[in-house]
Amino acid sequence: MKHFIGSIIVLMMGLVAAYAWGSYQALLLVTLLGVLEISLSFDNAILNASVLQQMDTRWRR
Secondary structure (H helix, E strand, C coil), X not given: CHHHHXXXXXXXXXXXXXXXXXXXXXXXXXXXXXXXXXXXXXHHHHHHHHHHHHCCXXXXX
């Protein structure tokens, strides 16, 4: 958990800034976009891992 402290602080600062800029609507939008980004990044990581698994050792490097 200690590895994510910086990321959590930046997340909280972003959410506070979104709320200050546009109230609950901006906060909701930023939250939904964050969840979308995390889910797409996770999906991309799984796809990359499956492609790398099939590659030759030479091309992995």
